Amino acid sequence: MSEPFEPKIVAFVCTYCTYAGADLAGTSRLKYAPNVRTIRLPCTGRISPMFILKALQKGADGVLVSGCHPGDCHFTHGNYHARRRWMVFRSLLDFIGIPPERVKYSWISAAEGVKFAELINSVTEDIRKLGPFDQYKELIEETEAEATH
Amino acid sequence: MITQEQYRTRVKELLSSGTVKMVIGYKPGSTPDRRRPLFIRTAEEANRLVLDSACITNLSGYLVTEGLLSDEKKVAIFLRPEGIRSINILAAESQLNADQIIILGFDSTGSVVKTLDGTHAGDFSELLGSIKQNSPVKPSEVLFEQVEQMTPAERFAFWQEEFSRCIKCYACRQACPMCYCRRCIVDSNQPQWVNTSSHTLGNFEWNIVRAFHLAGRCVECGNCGRACPVNIPLRLINRRMAQEVIEAFDHFPGLNQTQEPVLASFKKDDSETFIL
């Protein structure tokens, strides 16, 4: 019997809004799926697409990036810049054949503890439905293989 | 041939009058269909120049060679419209002063070469504007359409096959006028974001990073694809990115020197349908 698939998800969040929202979810004792590993960054503007790619390359099945709502950025417009980048990056992933649905984007403010918990649950469910990211996993295995001819 | 003669005369004038210190053009290559970049500094050398439809390489990358323009002297360069767009982007990104560049513009249809009127990058804005108008938003290439119509899994398999051949020789990067970074992200090792190994996983990483860094900046001159020694159809990715930036942000790279880099600017009402 194989174990049911539990997706591994990496969340890159900004410290001012989404991380605070996650904190609120925690202090409010809201329960949500334990599949997400959260990495805190100063701003969504700091979340280079490289990070997303790296997470997938290290075996993540899905990635979530989240920050302040438009207009709320602590650095005034970091999230506006990020939004453009994500837009283009999504279509790039799609064209390369990496399902863009594996990467989720959201705005969550410091007050939205409930939204955070719900989002994590829904993202986890979505990724669970997509199944493990086998295509990359196979490539990872290939790089870990012994010397061949 | 007439165009070539006109330009040879013009180059002689530019060099003998001391207007420019160097002219970057083309000379015959090792086979009849190849042309080599040529750098000349004296009027006597002007007859070595050739100009015909086989002159395809976008030479603008040479302009950002370290030290070339630092003496504030002028350089003349043979450019197709894509090359002129490159100059605009390089100027917009503060990599060069467009006033230092004398453009010897040309274009070709079939084997016929025609001159483009203008001296500085700014003189071509009308032409470039009309190119934007006449370029289809969606690339019209059979292979492109085939890739678009594949399922994601098929597309992944397609690129896996293509990228598995990549040897990370970085010819695509070196040939690209937009890849001017003195230290590319793949050459940085603290931290080492991109590993140097060219296994398929690493090749995906490199090619995705390359394409992303060129999104909204690529003028589709095709230097990268021609440079690739294993013939990866890099143009397809670049075209997809070009399509994205024009559809999403109405951005056609290299129209003029004041154009803001599309991924370093924003509008408050940019689309965010994909955000949860």
Place this chain on the structure above:
Amino acid sequence: MTKILFTDKLHNCVEKWQSAGLTVIGPVQKANSSSYATVKNAGELDFNMVLPDRSIKELFFPQTEPILHYSIKKQEINTRESLPPNEPRIIFGARACDASGLAIDDPLFGWDYKDEYWFQRRNESVIVTIACTKADDFCMCTSLTLAPDSTKGSDVLLRPLENNKGWQVEELTERGREAFAKIADFLQESSEPAAPLAVVEEKFDLDSCVAWLKNPENFDSKFWKEISMRCIGCASCTFLCPTCHCFDIQDEGDTYSGIRRKNWDSCSFSLFTMHTSGHNPRSTQSARWRQRIMHKFNYFPGKFSVNSCSGCGRCSRQCPVDMGITETLQEISKLSQ
């Protein structure tokens, strides 16, 4: 009368070799690019190309390969060496330049310290070279004292018959004889004549080039700057070269586990020689191109008595700016006259 392998029997031969446990490798055209690749059957082999885009080097010295796997737990480091598996193979349809290239690099990988990654694969491979009946503008084996039918580095030499009917078989080494003994049933004695070899014109006078390179005065010649001005500093020439052997050792992983790998590297990259201090002994592209030429035709032969070039012409054929060894040596030929 000579031994002949007829084309229609190649299918049987490939099967026979495979059932004897040999991996069969040969020139394959795939997705707009060609290389030496493992084949399932003879139909995949393509003998029409002049030579594969990628050289035979990668079968012996791959672009990236693991050296060892490490894992670290507290005060304990575990490593697992990763040597290539023992897997005999036959490379059917090598070009003479490629096979020679392997022989050229043998002393380099073997001097003093033996590189097992290279030699294990060398020892397990039977190289069956097909003499060239076609050449293109970039082929230059004859300028390097080699020829379309050079036997250097090969275990068997096949000479094509007219109309792709088959090949005359010339077994050169014990290893070659053994491999062809396995398919003896499919060989025939015949007096069928061989097709004429490709005519590869001599492109430069090697001796005068070498003499010019050896003259210390020419080390600082302005020629180097002129010839390499348009070099864009990619590694396409070095990576496709059958004899370029430079590599890098890189760790991929983190402080807990990962892989130490041997990756191709190139003297045309500025980072190749860059010191941590920022000092770079070869700081300009012209110094790097000079190093490549000097290394191939002056330094390497000084050490190993053989030029580090087998004349495949890939460097010139694939160069994004149409440079290459051919042009450089042609220009040097002119200078030295």
Place this chain on the structure above:
Amino acid sequence: MTEHIQNAPQNIYKPAIMKIVAKHDEAPGVRTLKLEFQNPAEHELFKATYRTGMFGLYGIYGEGESTFCVASPETRKEYIECTFRQSGRVTSALANADIGDLITFRGPYGNRFPIEEFHGKNLLFISGGIALPPTRSVIWSCLDQREKFGKVTIVYGARTVADLVYKHELEEWQERADVDLVLTVDPGGESPDWKHKVGFVPTVLEEAAPSPENCVAVICGPPIMIKFTLISLKKLGFDEANVYTTLENRMKCGVGKCGRCNVGSVYVCKEGPVFTATEVSRMPAADL
């Protein structure tokens, strides 16, 4: 060099594991690590092959390997000492390693100083900044068998007083009656209580004016110092053949395969790192 072939392990790229048993900060950003072999067989191999002048590749898994000399002398082979400046990826990781941590070592590689040929001769050591470690290996090799050599003179300079490395050993040499130590710092680099010379190494060397008679000089330092020191030595009457130096270049394999350490036709990793000034003068200067 046949000894390598007989003893070489199968995989020439597999390093030995070393434990850090001591560390010492020499100068800002400069650290010495004392390393001990974990595998007796590897230690035996090292003892059988190591001679002063040879170098090794020190590494940390996950970061890579970096080349520097073995700073401990051939007369003390129970351990390895290495001194490095923290600057790149690997040296930063090495600098962050603690006592008890395990690191990797590959070597010893390269050629050596022909110390037997120095017997009965006067010795002059000239060194600058972070380049004292290779010289120090020779110095201790000679001081540990002091009776075999004549007069020993050491000229060592650094940019500032703080940049002098092996300060405790400098004191020790200072106190020894059988060693002449000349210390100097660049103008402006002296501290208020600095009692030694102020000036660049070549100038100080010319002032000290050691006799070239029956004397061997070993110099090691940044390229610019070597260049001017060689001129000074010539002025003092030294024969190039009696002047030794060690070169360093970026290396990856250490065993003459990877191709990056070449200076002209010389593979620094195999034919060096120790060269006589005569040999260096034959190399293309542009490649150094």
